[in-house]
Amino acid sequence: MTGHVFTVAGGKGGVGKTTTAVNVGVVLEDAGYDVVVVDADLGMANLAAMVDVEYDSSLHEVLAERAAVSDTLTEAPGGLTVVPGEQSLEAFADADPAKLRKVIKTLSNAYDVVLIDTGAGLSHEATVPLGLADSVLLVTTPDTVAVGDANKTAGLAERVDGDVVGSILTRATGPDDVELVAGDLGADLLAIVPEDSEATTDEPLVLNSPDSPAAEAYRRLGEILEDVLIGEPARSIDEQDTVWFPEDDEEDEADEEADDEGSGGVFGVFGR
Template identity: 75%
Template sequence: MTGHVFTIAGGKGGVGKTTTAVNVGVAMEDAGYDVVIVDADLGMANLAAMLGIDHDTSLHEVLAEQAAVSDTLTEGPGGVTLVPGEQSLEAFADADPAKLRKVIKTLANAYDIVLIDTGAGLSHEATVPLGLADSVLLVTTPDSVAIGDAGKTAQLARRVDGEVIGAILTRAEEQSEIDEVEREVDHPLLAVIPEDSEATTDEPLVLNYPDSDAAHAYRRLSTALERVLKGEAVETIVEEETEWFPSAESEETTEDEDDESSGGVLGLFGG
């Protein structure tokens, strides 16, 4: 039996795809699964750099037929395995995205879970991982452009026979943002990750800031994905999963305090 391939996608850059891949990967490794994370952002690879991990061989070299998949395997935080990418333009030019299929098949035969971190945009190299996935996860921030791009990514996934199982909203600060994503993205909302100023560095959050609201949200997402592995239906978030939203009472209190300072309600989350 081969492992399950999750592709983490979203048309806009900077929405948190890599952060999601890392935190979900570490959480699922902690739950007992053997996890590998592949940095398939061929144009702007940043997985290893974000984690401060050195590596000898990259995915780009495999796609250029200059190395074997086994040469790229790098130990990551929390016991996960990484397949890092290369950041140079020369490596990008030499890498053939079509060869990613063989790489993912090889990894799926060796690991329980393969998480593919994709690049931004709707280019060929960003499209290939959508068709390789057993399950596609859309990541978006509350930004209207990001939401629109997530929708376009879902449409593109359908064209290459990718199955989108749900969306993840990152940097959320209020209920209205959830409502907009649920209206605009025609897929279950699996997780809402709060903006958390105290847990924005030293990834992964689930290891370095385990008590933060963001870490708890990523662990709930990982639990939801475990249901997918068991063949169960995915479930949308429930009200208890966004209990970190400021209540109406706390908003009123903060607004009163704002008369004397410039914090505002967004100050609760470092916005």
């Protein structure tokens, strides 16, 4: 039996795809799954820098037939394994995205979970991972351009037989953001990751800032994806028994409590 391949995608850059892949990876690793994260953002690879690891060989070298997949496997925080990419233009030019299929097949035979971190846009190298996935996860911020690009990515995934199981909203600042995105996104909302100024910038958040609302959101997302791993449908956010935001008539009281506790406004409900 091969491992489950999740592709973490979104049409716009900077929405939190790599952050999502890393934190979900650590959560699933902690739950007992053997997890590898692949930096398939061939043009703007940043996974190695984000988790602060040094590596001997890169995915780009494998795609250029200068290294084996086993040469790239690099230990990262939280027991995670990562396959880093390079940032040079030369490496990008030499890498053949079509060879990614063989790489992912090799990894899925060795790991329980393969998380593919993708690049932005609708290029060939961003499209290939969509067709390789058992499940596609869309990532967007509340920005209308990011939401529109996420929907375009979903449409592209459908064209290559990718299965979009849901979306993740990052950098949310309140209920209005959720309502806006939920109405415009074509995929069920699985997680809300709040804008979290108190969290460390060091990744993974679930290790370096474990009590932050953002880290709690990623832990909840990991639980949902565990259902997917055992063949259950992904639970959308409104099907959970979690109170993500206070009701309107409770909001003022919640804000006061949050101010007293220094927990950051309405997102103080996270982590309770």
